[in-house]
Amino acid sequence: MIEVIIFDLGGVILNFDHHIICRRLSKISKYEEHEVYDFIFASGLENSYNEGKITSLEFFDTICKKLDLDITFHNF
Numbered sequence: 001m002i003e004v005i006i007f008d009l010g011g012v013i014l015n016f017d018h019h020i021i022c023r024r025l026s027k028i029s030k031y032e033e034h035e036v037y038d039f040i041f042a043s044g045l046e047n048s049y050n051e052g053k054i055t056s057l058e059f060f061d062t063i064c065k066k067l068d069l070d071i072t073f074h075n076f
Contacts, residue, residue, distance in 0.1 A: 018037065018040075018041055019033065019037065021036075021040075022034075022036040022037040022040070022041075025063070025067060025069070028069060028071065029067040029068060029069055030067075030068065031067055036067065039063070039066055039067070040063060045059070045062060045063070056073075057073065060073050060076050063076075064076075
């Protein structure tokens with residue numbers, strides 16, 4: 001009996017562009033798209049999240065604090 005199936009969506013099953021979220025976040029922050037990208041993706045923050053080292057809420061809180069965002073977790 002199969003008990004668990006694990007998927008790797010990002011770049012394996014689904015292809016997506018990280019710059020889309022960076023553009024959207026840059027529009028509601030004082031940072032340029034490339035600065036948002038560097039903070040989230042080049043810094044290792046996203047890797048920490050993907051590896052389960054930080055929770056979704058910690059990921060969200062860290063980004064909101066760094067980018068000085070005033071959005072809800074739901075909208076994020």
